[in-house]
Amino acid sequence: xxxxxxxxxxxxxxxxxxxxxxxxxxxxxxxxxLVSRLRRKLEPPEGTAPxxxxxRGSGYMLAAKVERA
Numbered sequence: 572x573x574x575x576x577x578x579x580x581x582x583x584x585x586x587x588x589x590x591x592x593x594x595x596x597x598x599x600x601x602x603x604x605l606v607s608r609l610r611r612k613l614e615p616p617e618g619t620a621p622x623x624x625x626x627r628g629s630g631y632m633l634a635a636k637v638e639r640a
Contacts, residue, residue: 573623573633582630606631 572581572589581589583602606623613622624634 573631574637577633577635577637580626580629580632585630602631 572586586602586605610621610623615622620634622633622635624632626632
C-alpha cells in the first residue's frame, strides 16, 4: 500500500481496508504493530530520515522516493 501511494498520508482505517479488506474497529491497533515491524525491517542508517513517517492524528506516510521501472 505504501508503495502504491508514496508521499500520501494513509490512516489506520484506510490501511486495514486496502490491505485486508476489512473495516477497522475504533480500538484496533494492529496497524500500529504492523507499521512498527515494517519500520524495524526498513530502518535507515543512523542520521538519515525515516522511511515511514507518523503524521500525528492522521496516519502514516511513506517518505522515501519510489521509482517505477
